[in-house]
Amino acid sequence: QSALTQPASVSGSPGQSITISCTGTSSDVGGYNYVSWYQQHPGKAPKLMIYGVTNRPSGVSNRFSGSKSGNTASLTISGLQAEDEADYYCSSYTSGSTWVFGGGTKLTVL
Amino acid sequence: QLQLQESGPGLVKPSETLSLTCTVSGGSISRSSYYWAWIRQPPGKGLEWIGNIYYSGSTYYNPSLKSRVTMSVDTSKNHFSLKLNSVIAADTAAYYCARRVPSTATFDIWGQGTVVTVSS
Numbered sequence: 001q002s003a004l005t006q007p008a009s010v011s012g013s014p015g016q017s018i019t020i021s022c023t024g025t026s027s028d029v030g031g032y033n034y035v036s037w038y039q040q041h042p043g044k045a046p047k048l049m050i051y052g053v054t055n056r057p058s059g060v061s062n063r064f065s066g067s068k069s070g071n072t073a074s075l076t077i078s079g080l081q082a083e084d085e086a087d088y089y090c091s092s093y094t095s096g097s098t099w100v101f102g103g104g105t106k107l108t109v110l
Numbered sequence: 111q112l113q114l115q116e117s118g119p120g121l122v123k124p125s126e127t128l129s130l131t132c133t134v135s136g137g138s139i140s141r142s143s144y145y146w147a148w149i150r151q152p153p154g155k156g157l158e159w160i161g162n163i164y165y166s167g168s169t170y171y172n173p174s175l176k177s178r179v180t181m182s183v184d185t186s187k188n189h190f191s192l193k194l195n196s197v198i199a200a201d202t203a204a205y206y207c208a209r210r211v212p213s214t215a216t217f218d219i220w221g222q223g224t225v226v227t228v229s230s
Contacts, residue, residue: 034215034216036214036216045206045222046157048216048217052216055214089157091216093215097170098159099215101158102156104157
């Protein structure tokens with residue numbers, strides 16, 4: 001199984017919106033509505049931000065939203081804040097009953 | 111509040127077996143329909159799913175690691191375990207345990223992680 005493809009880095013200024021893409025195949029991202037997004041600050045464990053493509057767990061800011069089109073899922077963060085600076089990972093269930101993660105995207109808040 | 115905590119040796123010699131345990135507190139590992147997972151992250155790199163286990167013992171492993179991985183669960187101690195044999199330097203990583211939600215196929219609760227270094 002190959003890792004999902006994410007941009008290595010994205011950046012934005014406070015208050016702006018950014019979008020991180022996550023590209024897979026019809027055997028993972030495109031085939032199931034089981035895409036999740038995780039936020040990871042340095043030295044910390046990943047934190048679930050989006051599940052089931054578009055759903056936010058309780059306690060996650062509504063500035064975070066998810067979507068999917070074909071084999072590409074996206075995470076959008078609106079109203080960027082300094083605390084959003086972190087690494088972001090997507091993941092998807094696959095047709096082989098396994099899970100695959102993206103390579104990660106480093107978000108810099110300018 | 112459910113919490114997960116990894117434990118085990120921080121240093122393992124090449125060719126030996128890496129053994130980790132994840133203790134679940136604040137809830138029973140068997141009184142639910144959840145699966146339990148191991149995920150690792152080499153230094154400076156991305157996340158890699160290792161496998162899932164159900165309290166009944168049924169397992170699903172990453173095909174790339176399947177020949178070296180064994181996961182088990184001990185409901186009496188409310189913990190589950192990972193064994194990775196014949197380790198090499200590339201197995202050096204932070205190892206996380208997590209809870210997997212079956213209806214959404216997501217990992218919603220994670221342990222803090224434990225760093226394992228493979229070196230002689």
